Amino acid sequence: MRMRRALIVVTCIVLGCIVGVAQEKPFSGMVLRLASMADQFAPFLVELGRRFETLTGARVEVDILGYPELFAAVTHDLATGTKVYDLITVDIVWTGLFAEREWMVDLEPLIKRDYLELDIPDILPVCWSQGRWKVGDKWVQIAFPMAAYANSLIYRKDLFEDPAEKEAFYKRYGYELRPPRSIKELRDIAEFFTRPPHLYGLVANGARGPAVAQDWMEFMRIFGGDIIRDGKVVVYSPENLAALEFFVELHTKWAPPGSVGYWWDDRETAYRTGLAVMQSSWSIARPGYEDPKISLVVGKTGMAIPPFEPSTIVRTGFGGWGIGINNDIDPERQEAAWAFIKWITSAEIQKEWARHEGAPIRLSVLTDPELVREMPWYPTLLKILIHGDGDYRPRYPEYSEIQDILGLRVHQAITLELTPDEALRLAHQEIEALFAGK
Amino acid sequence: MRSRVGERLKLPLPLFITEKKFYYFFLTPAIVYLTIFYIYPLFYALYISFFDYCLGAKTTTFIGITNYLRAFTEPRFVIALKNTMIFVAGAVAIELCLGLAIAFLLSPETRTMRVIRALILLPTSLAPLVVALIWKALLQPDLGVVTYYLRSLGINIGRGLLEERSTALLTIIMIDVWQWTPLVSMIFLAGIKSLPHDVVEAGIVDGASPWQILRYITLPLLRPVFVVATLMRGMDALKIFDSVWAITGGGPGTATTVLNFYLFEQGIQHLKVSYGAAIGNLFLGICIPLGVLFVSLLYFRQYKI
Numbered sequence: 001m002r003m004r005r006a007l008i009v010v011t012c013i014v015l016g017c018i019v020g021v022a023q024e025k026p027f028s029g030m031v032l033r034l035a036s037m038a039d040q041f042a043p044f045l046v047e048l049g050r051r052f053e054t055l056t057g058a059r060v061e062v063d064i065l066g067y068p069e070l071f072a073a074v075t076h077d078l079a080t081g082t083k084v085y086d087l088i089t090v091d092i093v094w095t096g097l098f099a100e101r102e103w104m105v106d107l108e109p110l111i112k113r114d115y116l117e118l119d120i121p122d123i124l125p126v127c128w129s130q131g132r133w134k135v136g137d138k139w140v141q142i143a144f145p146m147a148a149y150a151n152s153l154i155y156r157k158d159l160f161e162d163p164a165e166k167e168a169f170y171k172r173y174g175y176e177l178r179p180p181r182s183i184k185e186l187r188d189i190a191e192f193f194t195r196p197p198h199l200y201g202l203v204a205n206g207a208r209g210p211a212v213a214q215d216w217m218e219f220m221r222i223f224g225g226d227i228i229r230d231g232k233v234v235v236y237s238p239e240n241l242a243a244l245e246f247f248v249e250l251h252t253k254w255a256p257p258g259s260v261g262y263w264w265d266d267r268e269t270a271y272r273t274g275l276a277v278m279q280s281s282w283s284i285a286r287p288g289y290e291d292p293k294i295s296l297v298v299g300k301t302g303m304a305i306p307p308f309e310p311s312t313i314v315r316t317g318f319g320g321w322g323i324g325i326n327n328d329i330d331p332e333r334q335e336a337a338w339a340f341i342k343w344i345t346s347a348e349i350q351k352e353w354a355r356h357e358g359a360p361i362r363l364s365v366l367t368d369p370e371l372v373r374e375m376p377w378y379p380t381l382l383k384i385l386i387h388g389d390g391d392y393r394p395r396y397p398e399y400s401e402i403q404d405i406l407g408l409r410v411h412q413a414i415t416l417e418l419t420p421d422e423a424l425r426l427a428h429q430e431i432e433a434l435f436a437g438k
Numbered sequence: 439m440r441s442r443v444g445e446r447l448k449l450p451l452p453l454f455i456t457e458k459k460f461y462y463f464f465l466t467p468a469i470v471y472l473t474i475f476y477i478y479p480l481f482y483a484l485y486i487s488f489f490d491y492c493l494g495a496k497t498t499t500f501i502g503i504t505n506y507l508r509a510f511t512e513p514r515f516v517i518a519l520k521n522t523m524i525f526v527a528g529a530v531a532i533e534l535c536l537g538l539a540i541a542f543l544l545s546p547e548t549r550t551m552r553v554i555r556a557l558i559l560l561p562t563s564l565a566p567l568v569v570a571l572i573w574k575a576l577l578q579p580d581l582g583v584v585t586y587y588l589r590s591l592g593i594n595i596g597r598g599l600l601e602e603r604s605t606a607l608l609t610i611i612m613i614d615v616w617q618w619t620p621l622v623s624m625i626f627l628a629g630i631k632s633l634p635h636d637v638v639e640a641g642i643v644d645g646a647s648p649w650q651i652l653r654y655i656t657l658p659l660l661r662p663v664f665v666v667a668t669l670m671r672g673m674d675a676l677k678i679f680d681s682v683w684a685i686t687g688g689g690p691g692t693a694t695t696v697l698n699f700y701l702f703e704q705g706i707q708h709l710k711v712s713y714g715a716a717i718g719n720l721f722l723g724i725c726i727p728l729g730v731l732f733v734s735l736l737y738f739r740q741y742k743i
Contacts (some may be wrong), residue, residue: 072706080496080710101494208689258579260690261601266578275580401708404487408692415690 003274027336034087034340035074037321040063040284041147044356046303048344049363055343058336060087067091067210071400078103081136081328090143092130092390095423096395098324099133104142105325107131110338113139119362122347124148127361129390132135143322147359149282150384151218151317154283154289155179156277157302159193168192179304183222183246186278190254193277206251206414208261213407214393215267218280218317219243219250221392222271224309226404228394233408233435236428239309244413244420251414260415272297280306282319283381284359303377305384318388320359398434405430453597487716493709503509505716515717517692519724525696528607529614533671534617534664536702537622544623545630555627558620566617570684573613574600577685596686600686603693609738610681610694618674623669663714665733672732676725 034049036042042064045408049060063085065073073096077084078101090098098104111118123145131143159165160177169177173188180186190201202221205211217227223237223246234240256275259267268285270276272295288294289301308314323344325337343349350358350365355374360366366382394402405427411425486506491498509515534703540558544551561569576584579598595601599609633656641651679698682688688695688703699718705714 068707075493075709101496102492112604184691206564207687209687210686256580257596258585258601260597261579261686266580267580273581403702408689411689412691413603415597417603417691 021215021265022062025055027332027339030058030336032058032060032086032332032333032337032340034060034089034323035070035077035085036062036064036089036252037070037091038066039147039321039358040288041321041353041359044353044358045344047356048349048353049340051135052340052343056336056339058340060340078326078328083326083328086326086329086333087340088324088326089146090131090324091321092319093393093395093399093403095129095131095133095142096399099131099140099142100397102135103329104131105326105334106140106142107144107338107341108139108141111144114342118342118345119347121366122362123345124361124363124385124388126269126318126385126388126390129395130260130320131324133395137218143324144345145320145361146323146341146345147284147320147321148361148385148388149284149320149359150269150388151221151280151306151379152283152384153179153304153306154271154281154286155296155304156274156281156300158300159246159277160302176371179302180278180307182307183309187246187249188366190250190278192347193252196257198275200256200270200276201254202250202278202341203255203259203262203267203270204247204250204280205262205264206255206411207263207266208411209407210403211232211263211407212414213403215280215409216244216247216406217393218306221248221317221389222280222306224313226392227406227431228396233428233432235431236424239426241420244410244424247410248414248420250423252391252416260411277305280317282322283384284357286377286381287357287375303380304386309352313425314387315389315392316384316387317392318385318390319393393434400433405434441722450733454584461697464668483715483718486712489712492713493711498712502684505713506720509720510520510712513686514692514695514700515697518695518697521692521694522678522696522698524607524674525611525614525678526672528611529618529675530668530671532611533613533619533622534667537667538626538660540619540623556626559624560620561617562621564617566680567684569613569617570681573616573681574685577609601690603690606686606690606693607704610678613681613685614675614678618671622671625667625670626660626663628661644679670731673725673729676721 011250034045036045046064047061049062054060063073066108070089074085074088076082077089078098088104090104094368125150126143128141130145130148133140133142160179165258169189169192171191175185177189177192178185180189185386192263193199193201205215220226220240220243223239223243225237225243226234228234255272259270262270267276267279268281268288271279271281272289274296274378283303283393286303287303290298292298305314306316323341325334326340329337344353345361347362347364350360350362351368351371352358353373354360365371365383366378372378393399396402409418409423409427409430412418413420418426488500488502489498490501490504544555544558564572576582577598577600579585579601582598584599585595588599595605599605637655637659638651641655646654677698678701679702682694682696682699683702687696688699698721701714701717701721703718704710
């Protein structure tokens with residue numbers, strides 16, 4: 001009799017423990033798959049996926065894919081409803097396409113539900129362009145901000161501060177050498193530092209396709225241009241023409257000879273090996289310049305707000321990645337995926353992620369005194385993000401084709417196959433044709 | 439032991455199994471496999487090419503042959519087709535010539551030659567994408583090793599071999615030649631080894647010079663090997679995609695845009711599945727007659743001798 005009682009007590013304790021554990025870990029046994037872009041933030045995302053299991057019971061397995069592979073994999077998964085991925089990192093420029101096709105869960109109701117928990121005011125306003133889109137009359141949020149990238153001017157601080165260089169520059173141009181604040185200054189400094197074959201003033205991507213298209217659009221923005229303004233295609237405009245002429249000059253005069261074939265990694269390599277003095281680059285690459293394993297310019301890099309035409313409104317290039325939930329998966333998995341999103345975008349995790357090449361979206365992280373000590377470029381980064389414009393690259397569903405058209409025509413201009421005028425006219429006609437009848 | 443079709447086989451099989459049924463039984467897996475993975479996709483690609491379907495779009499409309507007409511009025515399709523043909527003709531021709539020469543060089547049966555034969559096959563064992571990435575690094579316009587040595591030798595390569603319109607496609611051809619010539623040489627070597635010695639010996643007895651033996655005996659006898667090598671490499675070269683995608687992205691300008699790359703851009707990147715299918719079908723429509731014509735010409739000449 002006593003034995004039976006003891007058995008019942010033990011069973012109750014074990015069951016109680018199981019129930020307790022189950023209550024603590026609401027998603028026990030669940031495995032979520034996340035398709036992530038192979039950017040600097042990705043390795044730590046894998047680590048976060050593992051840690052999420054100890055917290056909630058749901059393991060997040062992360063597939064790290066290159067940009068074109070990621071786009072192909074997720075679009076095919078989402079379009080065919082194969083539910084391979086529960087969570088997807090969404091490039092800001094995919095917003096229109098993914099929203100119009102209703103591929104992702106609209107996070108708006110979930111954000112409203114968990115508003116206080118999410119500490120929304122702490123997220124920089126520009127970050128919401130990662131996933132916000134108007135479908136018909138309704139605004140949807142198809143991705144939650146995850147990694148904020150700012151286009152910044154990266155320059156060789158050691159050369160800019162060198163007294164001999166400063167003196168020589170002053171003698172030649174009549175003003176002090178400093179990070180350029182206008183196009184004229186950018187041009188002068190690029191010219192000044194161009195000393196082939198070992199040093200070049202300014203470098204940008206030139207390879208046909210997204211590489212040249214995206215870097216040119218950054219210069220287009222600097223010149224105050226746009227691709228689409230008030231719903232109208234404005235590719236062939238004086239600002240854009242000036243930007244393209246400058247871009248051609250950049251590739252033919254101030255960049256290393258092979259820059260017309262440069263992708264992002266080539267441009268970064270040119271800078272990190274000391275071949276180029278200035279570049280416009282996404283802020284996610286900034287910590288890498290201080291890593292002696294991949295950089296020869298450790299401690300020599302400065303970061304500044306990109307120059308702009310004095311007559312234009314200050315707006316800086318904003319991009320990066322949001323994270324969204326596949327619309328096809330069942331509600332329970334969606335809830336687990338949302339829990340993961342909330343966790344990785346919390347201030348605590350964002351701070352930790354920042355130390356592992358993350359790209360914080362939160363004001364509290366970018367102003368955190370400890371982090372600012374470790375990453376002294378954060379105040380500048382914050383200024384750039386505050387002026388960020390997530391629409392300088394049009395986030396329309398047709399973005400991929402727009403980028404393809406610009407990727408060819410701008411490339412033809414910098415390889416001198418077409419004049420800037422011809423290239424822009426053609427690009428304008430082709431992009432306009434995309435919207436014909438819409 | 440052979441039985442006529444329809445008769446019961448003289449094998450220990452159940453009575454209801456005739457030879458005809460027996461054949462069908464063994465053919466069924468192959469037929470099912472071909473139907474699911476080749477015939478159905480082929481007809482489906484033909485079917486969707488008559489619509490304006492974009493991946494994930496909620497609606498689609500029948501548009502007849504518009505996608506096909508669009509391809510022929512699209513300059514980039516025409517350029518891609520031209521580049522593909524130049525690539526195939528260039529790569530296959532060089533590989534055949536070099537492959538034949540190497541096969542003759544490697545034909546002596548010595549230990550050194552046996553080692554070299556094994557070593558030169560190494561490039562063919564690499565994935566084309568890996569080869570492309572290696573060459574991309576070697577030819578990097580400012581920091582690449584090949585570029586450095588070419589410039590050090592005083593050779594003017596402009597902005598880089600892959601960055602100049604005049605040399606980009608040729609460079610892609612040479613990368614293909616580097617990878618696949620060893621395979622072609624091994625095919626030729628197998629052919630040379632299987633040549634009948636008595637014919638060559640008869641030629642020597644009749645006083646034929648080495649050139650005459652090569653021209654009038656060896657090469658004609660190698661004609662079937664030529665057919666095999668050309669077909670294998672030709673079909674493979676038509677599929678060129680990896681190196682263009684990884685190295686040049688179709689540039690500079692449209693200098694290395696080949697059909698598969700154009701198809702990838704339209705069908706995969708822009709999600710225009712129907713237009714992509716139309717391009718694929720056109721490509722198939724061009725390849726099949728070319729292949730048939732080529733094989734018939736070579737076999738016709740073979741039987742004429």
